[in-house]
Amino acid sequence: MKQEMKSLAQRFAKAAGVALALFMSAQSVTAAEPVKVGFVYVGPTGDAGWTYSHDKARKYVEEQLGDKVKTTYVESVAEGADAERVIRQLAKSGNDLIFTTSFGYMNPTLKVAKQFPKVKFEHASGYKRAKNVGTYFDRIYEGRYLTGVIAGKMTKSNVIGYVGSFPIPEVVRGIDAFTQGLRSVNPKAVVKVVWVSSWYDPAKEREAAETLILQGADIINQHTDSPGPIQAAQAKGVYAFGYHSDMSLYGKDAHLTAATHNWGPVYLEKVKSVMDGSWTSTDFWGGLASGATALAPLNPAIPEDVVKLVEERKQAIIDGKLHPFQGPVKDQSGAVKVPAGEVMSDEDLLSLNWYVEGVEGELPK
């Protein structure tokens, strides 16, 4: 990150001479005028969760750039026709760069981008790009791998419960990465998954977590959006991991840590590249190394040696010495899917649809 910043600063300095001219012509931004950035959120900004993680990054950009940037956001925008209207409105009102932060905004973003070729768009979690539409996402599975390492060391029953939303590759990737981390330190531990068929149903998520606790799980992980599972863990006196953002507010004792998105540095870089005219449509998928994925503060209940181990593993992932899916990776039947000495390709990660060894039950198809 530091390195990147430095090179960015150098690039910035180099470009400074040219930049002004560029601003005048192509960018329709002048040095005196702040760069205008719009954000479209799928939920309310709140105090936790997916949208909160994006809004935190928006505030970070404002802090870093001060009056050189002017941000606008629209929250709780439903995916579909509403989204298109909001994105168009933001493009019309002179925003230079627009972040659309939900998977379902993909097509509306592309549609509006066609009509506003001068405006730059960045779409989170999508796979379609255009000349003025880039995509970005974080490797949250790297964070989940680390939570798996913690779980492996902290579990007494060797059963971990996992509350899932829908069996899509993104969620399966998280379950598998978590299990890889878990089994790397505790080959006896298994993961039980319960699907709630919803991204957001606090009551049902809580019920699913309680069911898992009932069936012997002493640590709960989740790939749903509400703190329901954390509340359940707190009430039952077991541990849990948050998701998206720090959820310790909902269960101070239960919350071990959370796999979180840290979009701040990503957004800052994108905004700066628009300012200096170097923005191009890219497909960003960064994890711990880029700072886009991070762990929330660790619960003091985690022993010193485990904290150290997590730090070591984290550094190894950052240095490229460790990959959550480095061979041999076996599936549930014990068949080797990734041979020793190799790592799973990004393409395979993005379409992952099988459980690794250590996950119990069948993946619903």
Next chain:
Amino acid sequence: MDYDLIVNILYATVRTGTPLILVALGEMVCEKSGVLNLGQEGMMLMGAVIGFIAALETGNLWLGVTFAMAAGLMMSLLFGFIALNLSANQVATGLALTIFGTGLSAFVGSDYVGTPLVGIEPWHIPLLSDIPFVGRILFSHDPLVYLSFGLFVGVYLFLNRSHAGLALKAVGESPQSAKATGLPVFKIRYLAVMFGGAMAGLAGAYLSLAYTPLWAENMTAGRGWIALALVVFASWKAERVLLGAYLFGAFSIMHLVAQGLGFSVSPNLLAIMPYLATIVVLVLLSSDKARVKLYAPVSLGKPFHPAD
């Protein structure tokens, strides 16, 4: 399946069924008077958000519950004005109320999303909660669950054992005849609508203050609609509403438990269960004209003018 698991499944069933019972009992009384209010989901959401804010700001959970019921009541008054005073189409009005309540609750609660709150704690009834098996399942819940038991008994007695309940049913069957016998049709319908609103508000409070103490947009997640289906499924009988709500609750818990045990059930199949059951019941009911007369309030959804 061991003993503990069965006890816990039944315990969770009661808890999951509670919000459904509360909102469905209210809607059933409302429908018995001949008024169909599809605004349950919106009223529940308003109850959930107002209850949460009131509890947080006053520091008193029971004040929160009271405010939640008042919020549901206010919403139902709005419905009453449009559907009863102005004789608008009840289906359209109810749908509008749900859309309005969903949006308004999100707006009112936007500053409270994700704020933590210590919710209503379970209260183990002395002696009763020590009874093996039954004690854990029925008498180790939070007070709102006990309230739902009491409300069920109250509604049951009201409908089956009281003059007022008879009057309510008469109004629902034939407002014209009821008016001819001197019953204040309009007033009775209004009271029924208000009761439905207060109950929906209470169901919302159960979610945001006891079950998962937090406010989140749309946290009712369709339970208002399930309750509407439940009333039809129960063919407007209180004891069947209770049974049906626990059945729905048991279904969703069993589905989660089965997955944990390694059975994989299609989650989508389960989601359609309540509605499928309702459609089946409707088909069965409507297959016989005489039986329709027995169950559904005859004037359900038909506006009635005081001048009629």
